[in-house]
Amino acid sequence: EAQVTQNPRYLITVTGKKLTVTCSQNMNHEYMSWYRQDPGLGLRQIYYSMNVEVTDKGDVPEGYKVSRKEKRNFPLILESPSPNQTSLYFCASSLSRTANHRDTQYFGPGTRLTVL
Amino acid sequence: GQQLNQSPQSMFIQEGEDVSMNCTSSSIFNTWLWYKQDPGEGPVLLIALYKAGELTSNGRLTAQFGITRKDSFLNISASIPSDVGIYFCAGLGRRGSTLGRLYFGRGTQLTVWP
Numbered sequence A: 001e002a003q004v005t006q007n008p009r010y011l012i013t014v015t016g017k018k019l020t021v022t023c024s025q026n027m028n029h030e031y032m033s034w035y036r037q038d039p040g041l042g043l044r045q046i047y048y049s050m051n052v053e054v055t056d057k058g059d060v061p062e063g064y065k066v067s068r069k070e071k072r073n074f075p076l077i078l079e080s081p082s083p084n085q086t087s088l089y090f091c092a093s094s095l096s097r098t099a100n101h102r103d104t105q106y107f108g109p110g111t112r113l114t115v116l
Numbered sequence B: 001g002q003q004l005n006q007s008p009q010s011m012f013i014q015e016g017e018d019v020s021m022n023c024t025s026s027s028i029f030n031t032w033l034w035y036k037q038d039p040g041e042g043p044v045l046l047i048a049l050y051k052a053g054e055l056t057s058n059g060r061l062t063a064q065f066g067i068t069r070k071d072s073f074l075n076i077s078a079s080i081p082s083d084v085g086i087y088f089c090a091g092l093g094r095r096g097s098t099l100g101r102l103y104f105g106r107g108t109q110l111t112v113w114p
Helices: none
Strands: A004-007 A010-013 A019-025 A031-038 A042-051 A054-057 A076-078 A087-094 A111-115 B004-007 B010-014 B019-025 B032-037 B044-049 B055-058 B061-065 B071-076 B085-092 B102-104 B108-113
Touching: A004 A087, A010 A019, A019 A031, A019 A087, A019 A111, A042 B102, B004 B085, B010 B019, B019 B085, B032 B061, B032 B071, B044 B055, B044 B061, B044 B071, B071 B085
Parallel strands: A010 A111, B010 B108
Antiparallel strands: A004 A019, A019 A076, A031 A042, A031 A087, A042 A054, A087 A111, B004 B019, B019 B071, B032 B044, B032 B085, B055 B061, B061 B071, B085 B102, B085 B108
16 A cells, blocks of 8 residues: 555654654655644645755754655654644655646655654 | 645534635645645645646535636535545645745634534
8 A cells, every 4th residue: 555654653752852753655756755734834844855865954944854865764853852843743755856746745644743 | 935825714614515715825836736634644635736727626626726826716515524624725836946845825624513
């Protein structure tokens, strides 16, 4: 089954304790991205990756890191989490990075992170 | 980032009623998308629009791509309880650093009373 998986689904942590949220897709997609969702703000892009070893900042990259060492995986790293990073996080992937359409993005189920 | 204004922010309707929501942008998009998010899930694509003026249906859902390419509308006819969720519009970036990136509206929370 084609899917995007994220782990963990839920995480409660404390300020300053490094954490990683994993994302994996089995569709051989080139393009992957991370979003955060906050009430009333919709989804905002954190980082994206056009292909292996190619990553770039989205609209809200501060406090986050990513890596793309393999095509299927795109982990999100919070080196020193803070309470304002409490949010719902989504990973997404699409076949390629185009403005053309049929390359719809598929979203993972989400990771709810609470930083105390 | 590019700003998409989505309205209304929330809707409370009776089962069987029709629903309309819209999205406007200060920028032109060549592709408009509408997603639905069920509680505890990630957004799922409902309808994609690729041409200005295009009107596309998916069951009880109808969406239109505005002719200015700066707006889009989603209508749901004869709503049912399972229509409950958050609906997001999104524009797909078309050039330069925005190429391939999705820009989302803030969402419309739909509640359907039986």
